[in-house]
Amino acid sequence: MKRFSRRQFIEWSAWGTGAVLASPWLGAQSNVLAPPELTIRGGTVIDPASGLHGRRDVMVRDGRIQQVGLAEAGSMGGHVIDATGLLVVPGLVDLHAHVGAPEATLGLPVDTLTAETGVTTCVSAGDVGAPDWAAFQRDVVDQLNTRVLAFLHISNRGLLGFPEPEMLDLADIAVDRAAETVAAHADVLLGIKVREGSAIVGENGLEPLRRAIAAAERAGGGARVMCHIGDAPGALSDLLDLLRPGDILTHCFSGLGNNIVQAGKLLPAAREAQTRGVIFDVGHGGGSFDFAVAEAALDQGLRPHTISSDLHRASIDTPGNPRLPWVMSKFLALGFSLDEVVAMVTTRPAGVIDRIQGLGTLAPGAPADVTLLELVEEPTVFVDTTTKRRAGDRYLRPAGVIRAGRVMV
Ligand SMILES: [Zn+2]
Structure with missing residues (x-):
């Protein structure tokens, strides 16, 4: 799988530069100025492929990730999902x-x-x-x-x-x-x-x-x-x-x-x-x-x-x-x-x-498969398949799913 440096990722994620960025996978040009069809706003993005872990907005167009960055309120387009307080991770x-x-x-x-x-x-x-x-x-x-x-x-x-x-x-x-x-x-x-x-x-x-x-x-x-x-x-x-x-x-x-x-x-x-x-x-x-x-x-x-x-x-x-x-x-x-x-x-x-370009990442050009997770902080008991129990203090709960740019949940 092709990997991208943190610097490349930030460049591709730059907001409002007016640049027309080459998609790393499509081999075509994707116009970052075209309005997004979907914006996932205000969540904590974790994208292990690029090492990103931070508050970002994710913009989606044509079933693919268009940009990941910090959007101006006025530039958010299309359907807006408020992900404040949630984790935003690749599907x-x-x-x-x-x-x-x-x-x-x-x-x-x-x-x-x-x-x-x-x-x-x-x-x-x-x-x-x-x-x-x-x-x-x-x-x-x-x-x-x-x-x-x-x-x-x-x-x-x-x-x-x-x-x-x-x-x-x-x-x-x-x-x-x-x-x-x-x-x-x-x-x-x-x-x-x-x-x-x-x-x-x-x-x-x-x-x-x-x-x-x-x-x-x-x-x-x-x-x-x-x-x-x-x-x-x-x-x-x-x-x-x-x-x-x-x-x-x-x-x-x-x-x-x-x-x-x-x-x-x-x-x-x-x-x-x-x-x-x-x-x-x-x-x-x-x-x-x-x-x-x-x-x-x-x-x-x-x-x-x-x-x-x-x-x-x-x-x-x-x-x-x-x-x-x-x-x-x-x-x-x-x-x-x-x-x-x-x-x-x-x-x-x-x-x-190892077959689908961009699978498992949120880099621009990747398929817009995104999962929103809530990290619930509370005492939790986990059970294995032999009835052994272990205590934890947090768990993950799905809070939204986007598949190929379409909101499923
Ligand atoms: Zn099985």
């Missing part, structure tokens, strides 16, 4: 979610949840396999206002039959077809999803992961593997050793038994995996986030790269409340800074997606 990006038609058994109709999640972009983590991809893309992905990318499940079954295990029979894997599907839809498909849990893979051990990697390599184009862990079969170190740089370990702080922390010690293979570029993703879900594992891993120097929800029909009403802003709030309670937590759901997952 939240959820790297592990589940998406489906209204009648799906696991995936959610994500547009109906925008007010609760603040999410403008999410990644379907293996909801379908290759045989169902075309229909899923046409009937679900393309119908949503939320931007959806996806990992294709290595099993032809995908997760459409959840909670039936999808990987008991290796005959359900077709490496070539999965690879061809990912290669043919590389604009939307980031790679291959596999779930390595004992009850899911049965006697097949790590073979589904090996085949997922083979399919990703055959697809080419840097296709990634997203591997779910929990009670993975065999030694978790063997699984970790298979993951390639750029692959994603999701549910990294699972406490289901075969954890990255064992007998109080972080597995050396976990540290080695992170060092060589494996991406550690939270994937909270209904059963995959254990404060004790997280705290031990953090104490021993392993920090996750991205925060994701693993929100789906079976997790959405669990006590841990895996809605993305609530999971972000747990990381505030664990001692992460607000700026890092915002980065973990904006510029970092956008970098993993």
